[in-house]
Amino acid sequence: PRRPPRNRSKALVASLRLHGTEEDCSCFCTSEVQILPVCSDRIVLIMGARSQLWSIAKMSVTGGVIGVTISDRYVTVVAIKGHSMHPTMTATDSALRGDIVLAEKACLDQYKFSRGDVILFKCPSNHKEVFVKRLIGLPGEWIQLPASSEIIKVPQGHCWVEGDNAARSWDSRSFGPIPLGLINGRVTHIIWPPSKIGRVERKWPEDRIPPF
Amino acid sequence: LMIPKTKGKIIPIEPSSPSAAAMSRFVRRLAGIPWRQIAGEASSVGLLMAQGLCAVHVVSEHVLGVAFPRGPSMLPALNMAGDVLLTDKVSPRRGWVGPGDVVLLLSPEDPRKIVAKRVLGMEGDEVTYPVDAGNSDATKTVVVPQGHIWVQGDNIYSSNDSRQFGPVPYGLVKGKMSYRIWPPSRIGSIDSKE
Numbered sequence: 001p002r003r004p005p006r007n008r009s010k011a012l013v014a015s016l017r018l019h020g021t022e023e024d025c026s027c028f029c030t031s032e033v034q035i036l037p038v039c040s041d042r043i044v045l046i047m048g049a050r051s052q053l054w055s056i057a058k059m060s061v062t063g064g065v066i067g068v069t070i071s072d073r074y075v076t077v078v079a080i081k082g083h084s085m086h087p088t089m090t091a092t093d094s095a096l097r098g099d100i101v102l103a104e105k106a107c108l109d110q111y112k113f114s115r116g117d118v119i120l121f122k123c124p125s126n127h128k129e130v131f132v133k134r135l136i137g138l139p140g141e142w143i144q145l146p147a148s149s150e151i152i153k154v155p156q157g158h159c160w161v162e163g164d165n166a167a168r169s170w171d172s173r174s175f176g177p178i179p180l181g182l183i184n185g186r187v188t189h190i191i192w193p194p195s196k197i198g199r200v201e202r203k204w205p206e207d208r209i210p211p212f
Numbered sequence: 213l214m215i216p217k218t219k220g221k222i223i224p225i226e227p228s229s230p231s232a233a234a235m236s237r238f239v240r241r242l243a244g245i246p247w248r249q250i251a252g253e254a255s256s257v258g259l260l261m262a263q264g265l266c267a268v269h270v271v272s273e274h275v276l277g278v279a280f281p282r283g284p285s286m287l288p289a290l291n292m293a294g295d296v297l298l299t300d301k302v303s304p305r306r307g308w309v310g311p312g313d314v315v316l317l318l319s320p321e322d323p324r325k326i327v328a329k330r331v332l333g334m335e336g337d338e339v340t341y342p343v344d345a346g347n348s349d350a351t352k353t354v355v356v357p358q359g360h361i362w363v364q365g366d367n368i369y370s371s372n373d374s375r376q377f378g379p380v381p382y383g384l385v386k387g388k389m390s391y392r393i394w395p396p397s398r399i400g401s402i403d404s405k406e
Contacts, residue, residue, distance in 0.1 A: 062263055069266040072273060111323045122383035125359030157321040181318030181384045 076103050076185060078120060078132070084163030084170065085118070085132055088200065089190065100192035101132075101200065103185035111180050113138065115211070116202035118187040119161065124178050132187060133161040133171050134203070139180070141211040145173065154211075157181075164205070274301050279316055279389060281328040285365030285372065289314065289402050290328065296394035297328075297402070299387035309361075309388055310334060314402055316387040317363065320377050328389065329363035329373050335382075337362070345369050354379070361385070 071077075080089045080099045091098040103120050107113060113135055123129040137143040137160030142153050146166070154160050158177035163169025172178065190196045204210065272278070277299040281290050290297075299316055303309055311331050319325040333339040333356045340353045345368040356362050360379035365371025374380065392398055 065266045065270050066263065068274070069269045072269065122381070123359070124381040124383065125357070127359065127381065127383035127385075157319065157323060179318070179320040179323065179381065179384060181320065181323035182381060183323075 073105055076105065077101070077191070078103055078130070078185075078187075080132060082131070083168045084165050085134070086165040086168070088118070088164050088203075089132065089187075099190055099196065101187045102189040102191055103187045105185045107186045108183065111183070113159070113180075113183075113186070114202060116204050118200050120184040120187060121161070121178060122182045122184060124175050124182060130184060131161075131171075133163045133169065134205075136160045136162045136172070136205075136208075137177070137211050143211040144209050146208065147173070159183075162205075164203075272301075274305075277301055277387060278393075279326075279328070279387070281389075284370045285367050286314070286328055286330070287367040287370075289330075289366050290392075291395075291398075294395060295392055295398075297389045298391045298393055299389050301387050303388045304382075304385040309382075309385060311337070314389045315363070315385050316389060317380060317384045318386060320380050320384065321372075326386065327372075329365050329371070331361050332364050332374075333362035333379075335360055339374075341375050342368060343375065359383075 078101055080091045080101060082091055089099045089101060113119065115135060115138060117135045118132060119135055120130055120132050123131050137154040139154055139156050139158055141160075142151055143160055144151050146162075154177050158179050160172045160177050162171045162173065187200050189199055279297045279299045281295055281297060282293045284292050304315070309315060309331060311333060313331050314328060315331055316326055316328050319327050332341075335356050335358045337356050338353055339356060339362045340351050341362075341364065343350050343352050354362070356379050360381055362374045362379050364373045364375065368375075390402055392400060392402055
């Protein structure tokens, strides 16, 4: 005997239309639809639609689960909302016209970053907000604060972040070094607007003494 | 099998030696295996396995996970090793964490380490802690800054916690633990009085 086809309901409707007699109706019994001896095409059509909805629901749940996994472990898409990284990344008041970037999560396996990376991280004073800034100081490095001539050491397990737009950036100059555990990902590409599509390069701010 | 055509007539090649005969039998057998069907079934099984792994990831990261804490810093509530705890991942995201809860967090000294400690103070709370437990009775009082929490191990004589690395941002909290499911003699709430 042939194996029953995947989409049983469709095959059921097709074969019932073909035979159309009561004797043939009683032959078809599946786990989804139990055909009583008295059946009509209309009832089978309704049951076919319900199982269509069920398969659409199953596909969306599966797609959602796979999407969440990919977004958690590999790559995610983020819309920029602040002005602290201008002109590398800009935001506008309307969500549709702000820059959209791609961020990779593979770096969260070993937490190995390089100076100049652009990273996403949770704000240390509000865990619900996510910031995007450039990594200036790695753990254990001595860096010079831009305004004063102070030299500070970035503690182990922490990093110093600053935005490209120094005037409008609330960053480590205000809230100090942040623990690496707050980092959510590393920005690799800009994917919107089309004029700015391309890699986000590792950049060191000009006239800034490199750390030692 | 390669069969050369000569002027419309097809002449099968006769194997010229026993090893060539074995070779042609082998090749015939290879061609008889239903590769396409096997590839189709393998890819559908692979897809099912990928969906299963994704579901496991989503549940253990966002709903309910399992933790195997080790170390002496949370004695006597948690054993030094061998405990299996249920980790609630929903509560930290919604902010349902308060003083007295045992939480899992990424260590501020090394983000690859996950540590289990008890929350003693939320933002704005005043926390009084022993500076040098075991050697002196001196204590200090701090106010926990906004967005941060103060965590301390139950075993203050052997715990590396906020007394050493200061208050930690709430964003480092990854899960809340309240139930133990192993060993069987201690199944139940972590803080039950036996």
